[in-house]
Amino acid sequence: MEDPAEKGMRIHRGRLAQYKHDQLLREYLKQNLNELIQQKELVVNGKVKTQIATLDLPTLKYGEELPVLAQGPGGQGRSKGGKVSDEEIVVLGGILGGDHHGKELRVELDFDEFVRLAQEVLLEEMELPTFHEPTRSGEVETEDIPELDDLDRIGLRPDLNLEETMIHSLLRNVRERGVLDYDVDLRYDGWYFVEDPASYQNHRSLEVYVLDISGSMRGEYLSLVRKTIFVLWYYLEKRYPTNLRRYVVFQDVAEEKTREEFFCVESSGGTHISSGFEKAMELLEGVTEYDKFLFMFTDGETSSSDFDLARRRYEEALEKFDLVCYGHVNPGGRGIGGFSEVVQEMARKRPNATFANLMDLETIKAALTEFLAFLRGERGGSRPWRSTRRSSRGSRH
Amino acid sequence: MEEYQAVVERIEALARAKGLSFDPVYFRMSDGEEIAEVASMGLPNRFIHWYWGGTFKELVTQQSKEVFSILELVLNTNPSYAFLRRNNTYLQNVLVIAHVFGHADFFKNNHWYQKSNKNMLNEAELHARTIRQYEQAYGAERVEKVLDACLTVASTVNAFERNPAERSKRLIYYLEERAPLEEWERHLLQLIREEAEYFDLIQRTHIINEGWATYVESTLLREVLTAKEWASICMQLCNRPSPYLIGYSLFKRIEETMGYERVLVVRSFYEDVRLIDEVLTEDLVRRLDIFVYDPKEKTKSYDLQQVKEMLIHQKLYKGEPHVEVEPGHNGRELVLAHCEEDKKLDPKRIALFLKAVHTLWRNPVKLRANGRVYTYDRRGLSST
Numbered sequence: 097m098e099d100p101a102e103k104g105m106r107i108h109r110g111r112l113a114q115y116k117h118d119q120l121l122r123e124y125l126k127q128n129l130n131e132l133i134q135q136k137e138l139v140v141n142g143k144v145k146t147q148i149a150t151l152d153l154p155t156l157k158y159g160e161e162l163p164v165l166a167q168g169p170g171g172q173g174r175s176k177g178g179k180v181s182d183e184e185i186v187v188l189g190g191i192l193g194g195d196h197h198g199k200e201l202r203v204e205l206d207f208d209e210f211v212r213l214a215q216e217v218l219l220e221e222m223e224l225p226t227f228h229e230p231t232r233s234g235e236v237e238t239e240d241i242p243e244l245d246d247l248d249r250i251g252l253r254p255d256l257n258l259e260e261t262m263i264h265s266l267l268r269n270v271r272e273r274g275v276l277d278y279d280v281d282l283r284y285d286g287w288y289f290v291e292d293p294a295s296y297q298n299h300r301s302l303e304v305y306v307l308d309i310s311g312s313m314r315g316e317y318l319s320l321v322r323k324t325i326f327v328l329w330y331y332l333e334k335r336y337p338t339n340l341r342r343y344v345v346f347q348d349v350a351e352e353k354t355r356e357e358f359f360c361v362e363s364s365g366g367t368h369i370s371s372g373f374e375k376a377m378e379l380l381e382g383v384t385e386y387d388k389f390l391f392m393f394t395d396g397e398t399s400s401s402d403f404d405l406a407r408r409r410y411e412e413a414l415e416k417f418d419l420v421c422y423g424h425v426n427p428g429g430r431g432i433g434g435f436s437e438v439v440q441e442m443a444r445k446r447p448n449a450t451f452a453n454l455m456d457l458e459t460i461k462a463a464l465t466e467f468l469a470f471l472r473g474e475r476g477g478s479r480p481w482r483s484t485r486r487s488s489r490g491s492r493h
Numbered sequence: 494m495e496e497y498q499a500v501v502e503r504i505e506a507l508a509r510a511k512g513l514s515f516d517p518v519y520f521r522m523s524d525g526e527e528i529a530e531v532a533s534m535g536l537p538n539r540f541i542h543w544y545w546g547g548t549f550k551e552l553v554t555q556q557s558k559e560v561f562s563i564l565e566l567v568l569n570t571n572p573s574y575a576f577l578r579r580n581n582t583y584l585q586n587v588l589v590i591a592h593v594f595g596h597a598d599f600f601k602n603n604h605w606y607q608k609s610n611k612n613m614l615n616e617a618e619l620h621a622r623t624i625r626q627y628e629q630a631y632g633a634e635r636v637e638k639v640l641d642a643c644l645t646v647a648s649t650v651n652a653f654e655r656n657p658a659e660r661s662k663r664l665i666y667y668l669e670e671r672a673p674l675e676e677w678e679r680h681l682l683q684l685i686r687e688e689a690e691y692f693d694l695i696q697r698t699h700i701i702n703e704g705w706a707t708y709v710e711s712t713l714l715r716e717v718l719t720a721k722e723w724a725s726i727c728m729q730l731c732n733r734p735s736p737y738l739i740g741y742s743l744f745k746r747i748e749e750t751m752g753y754e755r756v757l758v759v760r761s762f763y764e765d766v767r768l769i770d771e772v773l774t775e776d777l778v779r780r781l782d783i784f785v786y787d788p789k790e791k792t793k794s795y796d797l798q799q800v801k802e803m804l805i806h807q808k809l810y811k812g813e814p815h816v817e818v819e820p821g822h823n824g825r826e827l828v829l830a831h832c833e834e835d836k837k838l839d840p841k842r843i844a845l846f847l848k849a850v851h852t853l854w855r856n857p858v859k860l861r862a863n864g865r866v867y868t869y870d871r872r873g874l875s876s877t
Binding site: 106108109110111112113114115116117118119120151153154155156157158159160161162163164165166167168 | 526527529530533534537538539541542543544545546547549550553641644645648735781782783784785786787788789793794800803804807813814816831836837838839840842843845846848849863
């Protein structure tokens with residue numbers, strides 16, 4: 097019997113249903129983004145938890161924790177000894193009796209998926225331009241063997257070439273001069289080898305995100321920071337698909353975090369902005385990335401003893417980073433004081449210092465214009481902040 | 494599929510020799526995605542709804558992470574369709590084949606399945622087409638709203654109940670009979686009710702059906718497999734999800750105490766509630782390690798009576814709060830009552846639920862729960 101399904105010709109009802117489901121999910125996220133994004137622990141095990149009731153069918157549920165039927169590991173054929181912890185108990189409700197279609201839906205999103213959706217929502221709300229995937233125009237794929245019109249400088253082939261050069265040199269010297277020595281001048285014969293591979297211009301950029309997690313940074317504060325970062329990512333990812341991102345959080349002291357940890361913060365402690373800058377600069381050690389961006393988010397309320405140190409560290413950071421973006425997190429829309437005032441002042445003078453007052457979506461948009469000004473500048477061929485340094489780079493012979 | 498032809502025939506012959514009988518079974522090789530699709534929708538060609546989409550997504554993710562995969566699926570239709578998974582090992586699929594014959598036998602011989610609709614595959618297709626036509630005629634959004642509401646009340650069906658007075662206490666039947674719906678809306682409600690009854694039957698016989706299929710599987714395979722293969726199977730059987738294991742243990746117990754003849758009788762006339770009520774013992778409860786867990790006190794109870802009551806309650810009301818239509822109200826009034834007053838309902842869900850019922854009933858809907866009366870009408874939810 098000819099079965100069209102065997103040839104992959106079938107209606108993918110599952111995927112169609114999933115599409116419908118995801119559309120609704122998107123709607124839900126749009127409506128609840130603000131609330132979701134404020135969760136202290138935004139990502140757990142790569143997932144963003146949602147408290148979604150609306151994506152479930154609105155059946156009745158008990159409002160309290162009632163005794164349930166459960167099964168311990170003994171029944172699952174695992175070890176019988178020892179104490180049973182909560183995690184080993186399998187609640188039998190959904191499996192035995194509940195809805196035929198399986199357990200209760202509590203939607204968890206992959207963090208990446210969440211970010212994409214959040215970006216979609218934010219860009220739309222802020223009326224920012226979206227990019228399509230970079231087109232590959234101009235690239236012609238061909239079956240022909242490419243013409244060899246260039247020499248590899250690094251990799252296996254030049255290594256082999258150099259080895260061969262040296263062996264020939266050794267043999268020649270033994271044969272002609274009777275000495276066991278090379279007459280290879282690496283500067284000429286091995287020009288490709290002399291250059292320190294680490295000094296190669298690397299077109300990746302480094303982004304260091306520094307977040308103040310002192311006691312005051314919660315709720316709406318986190319929401320503003322995260323929204324800004326998500327939208328920043330949107331543009332930076334398009335421009336620098338392979339860039340390197342590192343994350344620092346600080347209160348009294350600073351720590352480097354993973355991306356996931358960065359979005360799970362327990363706000364507490366005092367504020368030492370200097371520690372954040374210090375940690376960020378530590379991360380620059382050995383870094384060969386082409387551009388180095390620093391994004392600092394704080395409410396600027398550094399402790400008074402730290403004020404002068406923070407200012408010095410900030411100035412150092414301006415020397416070491418190509419761009420230091422400072423987001424003054426200010427959901428209440430109050431006046432700008434404290435350390436932020438210093439930065440605001442500095443941003444007027446220094447080309448690679450930017451300051452943004454983050455109060456709402458509108459100001460995030462303005463901040464992006466500030467932060468990402470270089471994207472425009474670059475297209476025009478000029479990179480305004482580049483004057484600070486660049487001459488020290490490059491050891492090409 | 495060809496490579497399994499011989500073993501299918503052999504297992505089928507063995508099954509018949511054991512006194513089993515069944516309608517023709519069509520096996521079909523499919524991929525994990527197709528199985529996830531059928532599992533999430535319940536039937537392969539059912540109408541497309543967002544609700545299955547969430548389950549489908551979850552199943553596919555689980556499969557891709559190898560957390561959990563569905564090995565097999567059988568439909569209660571004539572002929573029976575069984576889905577094997579291409580990624581299964583040969584041995585796994587042999588297991589599945591034996592298991593499937595267990596289900597097919599149950600579908601044919603269990604008393605409660607006699608009145609079941611064996612033509613559901615075609616009907617689901619017709620339903621899907623009807624729904625598409627309605628979408629064209631009345632707009633997808635309107636249709637979806639009604640469907641959502643119908644699916645919300647769908648869990649109140651009872652495939653076993655034949656007494657009309659008892660039935661009309663159940664919300665979905667009451668609505669179908671009395672709600673001031675347009676013809677197409679009533680038709681939708683009826684379609685959903687029919688499908689829900691088909692699933693309700695399966696759900697009410699889940700433990701006995703899976704238990705029986707696992708029992709058949711183990712009985713038949715002892716003769717088909719080598720000792721080594723058999724040993725590895727025994728391990729796997731112990732790791733099956735609970736309904737399989739509980740059902741299997743109960744059948745084993747019957748076999749040990751009353752013999753194979755009795756086993757066949759039980760598979761013909763019992764459903765979950767009766768099976769549990771008659772066969773579950775204190776010692777089985779201990780061995781299966783099933784208990785009533787109180788999350789507040791963090792205590793476990795292996796008390797047979799408690800476990801039984803809980804299991805039976807799960808079977809009767811699907812673990813959901815049990816709500817009945819209060820009789821004696823006429824005309825435009827619909828009054829629901831939560832039957833276990835001591836248990837609290839989540840007020841947020843009450844609001845959502847009543848809103849959904851209101852979409853179908855149109856007039857004010859009342860619910861007695863949490864010691865008060867909630868009313869949903871045009872202005873929204875209020876409570877007194």
